[in-house]
Amino acid sequence: MSKITLKVNGAAHTVDVEPLTPLLYVLRNDLGLQGPRFGCGLGQCGACTVIVNGVATRSCITPTSTVKSEITTLEGLAKDGRLHPLQQAWIDEQVPQCGFCQNGQIMTAKALLDRNPSPTDAQIREGMARTLCRCMTYYRIQAAIKRAAKVVA
Amino acid sequence: MTAFTNIPKYIEDLLEKQTATPSRRDFLKTSGLLVVSVSASAIARPLAAAPQSAGPYPDPDFRQLDSWIVIHEDNTATFYVGKTDCGQGTGTAFRQMMSDELDIAYDKTTCIMGSTDITVDQGGSGGSDAIQTDGWPMRRVAAEARRVLLEMASTRFGVPVDQLAVSAGVITVKSDPSKRVTYGQLIGGKRFNVALTGTNVDATTGVAKVKPVQEFKIVGQSPQRYDIPAKVDGSLKWAADVKLPGMVHARNVKPPVAGAKLIGIDESSVKSMPGFIKVVSKGNYVAVVCEREEQAINASRQLKVNWEKPATASFPSSEDLFKYMRSATPTSSSNPNVVGNPDQAFAGAATVIDAEYDVPFQGHTAFGPAHATADPSNNQMTIYSNDMKSYGMRTGVATFLGMPRDKVRVVWMEGPQGYGRTAADDAGCEAAYLAKEIGRPVRVQWTRNEETAWDTKGPAFTFKLRGGLDASGNLVAFDYNAQSADYNHLGYNEPDTVLIAQLMGSRRARPAAGSAATPSEMYAIPNRRMATQVVSLPLVWETPLRTGNLRDPNGPQSTFASESFVDELAAAAKADPLAFRLKLLTASTSDDTGFKRARSIAVVKAVAEAYGWDNRPSPKPRGTGNILTGRGLAYSFRNQTVVAQIADVEVNRRTGHVWVKRLVCAHDCGLIINPEALRRTIEGGMLHSLSRALHEEVQFDTEKVTSVDWISYPSLTHTDTPEKIDIVLVNGDPNPNRPDLPHYGAGETVCKPLIAAVANAIFDATGVRLRRIPFRDGRVLAALKAAAV
Numbered sequence: 001m002s003k004i005t006l007k008v009n010g011a012a013h014t015v016d017v018e019p020l021t022p023l024l025y026v027l028r029n030d031l032g033l034q035g036p037r038f039g040c041g042l043g044q045c046g047a048c049t050v051i052v053n054g055v056a057t058r059s060c061i062t063p064t065s066t067v068k069s070e071i072t073t074l075e076g077l078a079k080d081g082r083l084h085p086l087q088q089a090w091i092d093e094q095v096p097q098c099g100f101c102q103n104g105q106i107m108t109a110k111a112l113l114d115r116n117p118s119p120t121d122a123q124i125r126e127g128m129a130r131t132l133c134r135c136m137t138y139y140r141i142q143a144a145i146k147r148a149a150k151v152v153a
Numbered sequence: 154m155t156a157f158t159n160i161p162k163y164i165e166d167l168l169e170k171q172t173a174t175p176s177r178r179d180f181l182k183t184s185g186l187l188v189v190s191v192s193a194s195a196i197a198r199p200l201a202a203a204p205q206s207a208g209p210y211p212d213p214d215f216r217q218l219d220s221w222i223v224i225h226e227d228n229t230a231t232f233y234v235g236k237t238d239c240g241q242g243t244g245t246a247f248r249q250m251m252s253d254e255l256d257i258a259y260d261k262t263t264c265i266m267g268s269t270d271i272t273v274d275q276g277g278s279g280g281s282d283a284i285q286t287d288g289w290p291m292r293r294v295a296a297e298a299r300r301v302l303l304e305m306a307s308t309r310f311g312v313p314v315d316q317l318a319v320s321a322g323v324i325t326v327k328s329d330p331s332k333r334v335t336y337g338q339l340i341g342g343k344r345f346n347v348a349l350t351g352t353n354v355d356a357t358t359g360v361a362k363v364k365p366v367q368e369f370k371i372v373g374q375s376p377q378r379y380d381i382p383a384k385v386d387g388s389l390k391w392a393a394d395v396k397l398p399g400m401v402h403a404r405n406v407k408p409p410v411a412g413a414k415l416i417g418i419d420e421s422s423v424k425s426m427p428g429f430i431k432v433v434s435k436g437n438y439v440a441v442v443c444e445r446e447e448q449a450i451n452a453s454r455q456l457k458v459n460w461e462k463p464a465t466a467s468f469p470s471s472e473d474l475f476k477y478m479r480s481a482t483p484t485s486s487s488n489p490n491v492v493g494n495p496d497q498a499f500a501g502a503a504t505v506i507d508a509e510y511d512v513p514f515q516g517h518t519a520f521g522p523a524h525a526t527a528d529p530s531n532n533q534m535t536i537y538s539n540d541m542k543s544y545g546m547r548t549g550v551a552t553f554l555g556m557p558r559d560k561v562r563v564v565w566m567e568g569p570q571g572y573g574r575t576a577a578d579d580a581g582c583e584a585a586y587l588a589k590e591i592g593r594p595v596r597v598q599w600t601r602n603e604e605t606a607w608d609t610k611g612p613a614f615t616f617k618l619r620g621g622l623d624a625s626g627n628l629v630a631f632d633y634n635a636q637s638a639d640y641n642h643l644g645y646n647e648p649d650t651v652l653i654a655q656l657m658g659s660r661r662a663r664p665a666a667g668s669a670a671t672p673s674e675m676y677a678i679p680n681r682r683m684a685t686q687v688v689s690l691p692l693v694w695e696t697p698l699r700t701g702n703l704r705d706p707n708g709p710q711s712t713f714a715s716e717s718f719v720d721e722l723a724a725a726a727k728a729d730p731l732a733f734r735l736k737l738l739t740a741s742t743s744d745d746t747g748f749k750r751a752r753s754i755a756v757v758k759a760v761a762e763a764y765g766w767d768n769r770p771s772p773k774p775r776g777t778g779n780i781l782t783g784r785g786l787a788y789s790f791r792n793q794t795v796v797a798q799i800a801d802v803e804v805n806r807r808t809g810h811v812w813v814k815r816l817v818c819a820h821d822c823g824l825i826i827n828p829e830a831l832r833r834t835i836e837g838g839m840l841h842s843l844s845r846a847l848h849e850e851v852q853f854d855t856e857k858v859t860s861v862d863w864i865s866y867p868s869l870t871h872t873d874t875p876e877k878i879d880i881v882l883v884n885g886d887p888n889p890n891r892p893d894l895p896h897y898g899a900g901e902t903v904c905k906p907l908i909a910a911v912a913n914a915i916f917d918a919t920g921v922r923l924r925r926i927p928f929r930d931g932r933v934l935a936a937l938k939a940a941a942v
Contacts, residue, residue: 134520
């Protein structure tokens with residue numbers, strides 16, 4: 001075990017874990033940030049996505065000791081009690097069915113819009129291609145991203 | 154205090170506290186339950202108990218009004234229903250129906266669902282019956298509560314009930330509206346003490362009659378789903394998120410090949426690992442328990458276990474599956490359903506067509522693998538679970554552990570994608586067993602590979618179809634034969650079929666027979682024969698090819714075959730596929746009590762109109778570019794819900810890639826509770842079947858499943874998504890304004906015709922008939938090349 005300091009959603013936390021522990025378990029079990037979810041542990045589905053240094057990062061395959069920059073989780077998107085435009089768009093479009101994947105969808109879309117505030121339909125499809133949903137809410141997710149893009153652009 | 158003990162103790166305590174302290178907010182703060190929000194419109198169900206609340210946990214009595222509805226002093230209401238939600242927002246719909254019957258504003262209500270000690274047993278979810286079946290007792294008990302409140306007001310004001318008006322939880326005297334009283338003032342925080350009747354929970358009723366449909370104000374509107382905000386801001390605590398004091402983590406170690414026998418465990422391989430607590434093993438069931446989650450993962454990977462492979466092959470490989478199924482002796486056969494004289498009709502037919510269709514095993518592959526947390530404190534057992542049939546899990550766990558039922562409860566919490574997988578949940582029994590062994594709360598989580606390999610599967614099917622046309626192109630004879638690999642189909646949380654029980658060697662003497670489906674359509678075909686058989690694979694128990702209910706069980710398979718074949722017959726008759734179907738639907742005027750024929754005709758016409766269908770036979774003249782386009786229609790029903798769909802496809806003749814560019818769906822489920830929530834349910838259901846059409850196939854060699862993750866078991870992605878989905882909500886009832894218009898189920902019917910609609914569109918585009926799913930690029934390309942497209 002070793003002490004590792006993580007900066008998450010604006011606050012610093014020191015945890016005592018095996019350095020190779022995937023970031024996902026530290027966020028969920030030690031820091032109580034359960035927005036990121038376990039879906040595969042293989043980096044294939046996106047459920048565990050957090051944003052590190054502007055990049056949508058799969059925390060289930062990211063060793064905790066390798067994370068040097070600030071981490072943003074789903075819980076950290078709202079600012080001053082106001083939902084991020086993506087979260088609001090998700091409510092306006094009534095996107096989720098079960099909702100279990102939506103952390104990954106929203107965080108991946110956040111990184112996408114931060115990079116490209118006015119994505120084309122093709123860029124949305126491509127940018128979201130590796131983020132899975134088994135309730136197949138893709139059609140509404142894409143609509144919500146377009147709706148949010150109008151707000152952030 | 155009144156001596157009722159048969160309403161949920163939770164509600165009893167709630168009402169006592171409310172009486173003692175005026176503020177509901179104070180109660181929720183001090184109740185020992187963590188509650189996200191105290192606002193009436195939020196979800197106010199207990200999310201995670203601190204120490205386990207003292208049992209026992211008797212069954213809440215559905216014949217007590219107080220078990221269903223609590224009116225609070227602030228004139229809000231909480232509805233307690235025995236359902237769970239798989240993500241379609243049924244809780245919002247329940248609130249709409251019950252608010253309307255009770256005459257209270259929707260935003261002054263909350264709904265609590267599916268926890269066995271708090272809510273009456275309505276079976277959890279399954280079969281798209283939430284609105285269709287369970288909505289009725291909900292409506293009736295809410296109507297009864299309204300009746301009782303009106304009588305109380307009548308006594309208070311000394312005027313007959315018919316001289317009272319009620320709106321949004323406020324009762325006024327019609328002749329003197331200054332005389333008013335709220336529901337909260339009449340009964341807030343107190344019991345109704347009203348007994349209900351009914352031989353079973355579905356029949357629960359009071360004296361009051363439900364409202365005519367025309368009086369509904371909230372039903373038919375689309376309030377936003379109350380569960381969604383917490384799902385997008387990260388605040389919802391799911392079953393996967395439960396944390397309890399002293400909780401430890403477990404991971405299973407599955408046999409490396411199906412049917413393997415445990416020879417020995419080398420515990421020293423993990424004993425010195427950090428956080429290691431115990432290896433738990435019985436029969437062929439093995440799990441490792443550690444203090445921390447990642448420690449359990451590491452230990453389960455490192456544990457050295459000796460397994461003995463079975464002497465013979467457990468199943469044919471997936472490449473040989475259909476050949477095996479066709480030559481296997483059925484374990485059961487249905488009595489053929491015969492209309493007219495098919496043999497004679499075939500003998501006299503001008504054209505006879507034969508075709509064989511195949512559907513592989515397909516998985517649930519839930520987005521989040523199985524999980525549950527069990528707390529064994531106080532010699533009782535609480536399981537925190539996303540099991541869609543939480544009540545069944547409670548009984549299953551009690552039997553499995555040999556505990557009295559009233560010592561076991563299941564707290565239902567949201568989870569990933571039910572769709573049948575959590576009806577045959579495995580993790581609940583595992584967590585409870587391990588918690589009992591360890592004596593501490595245990596959280597079990599399956600791995601991705603474990604879930605994809607070992608979850609319950611939708612059965613593989615083979616079909617033999619024959620159709621006969623007369624000289625005018627009329628379908629005069631139809632022979633349908635379906636065979637499914639569905640032997641030992643799993644039940645719901647049964648203690649003798651759940652996987653841990655199988656692995657421990659505890660199993661029922663007689664496996665379930667399983668089933669294969671016949672088509673669901675209203676075609677008037679004068680001569681037809683429909684027969685089904687079930688076959689078994691060599692390995693019956695402890696197999697990863699265990700079958701269970703997968704969203705619309707057997708429907709997508711049988712409708713893929715039957716509705717594709719109807720298209721083949723239309724093509725052989727050189728008829729437009731829509732006109733061909735309408736002719737079959739209108740060839741008879743006999744109808745059922747739900748007017749399914751009339752509604753089928755209405756739905757098929759509606760989808761054609763919404764699409765802009767022009768009359769021509771398939772296939773269309775073949776295009777010349779790399780992208781060939783086509784359209785395909787299919788129709789079906791499930792119970793009383795009727796659906797027709799049209800798919801527009803693009804087929805890339807160089808790569809074999811299929812993109813469904815547009816989907817149109819006409820949908821009739823009777824009275825609609827929440828149109829916007831329904832639309833999203835329809836979209837998701839259609840795309841679920843699209844995933845099965847294009848991608849999904851369980852692959853295996855003769856000893857194990859080899860499609861074990863999202864690479865080897867691909868699923869629909871953002872790039873596959875249609876660019877346009879049009880949904881028409883149809884009310885095809887011949888008397889659409891009747892006051893008793895029923896509300897039928899949604900959520901599964903749309904899964905039925907979709908695969909056939911895509912197959913028919915591919916045929917329209919290319920002239921090539923694909924009779925086996927999934928339509929992956931390689932398979933489509935091979936078929937195009939074989940046909941020189």
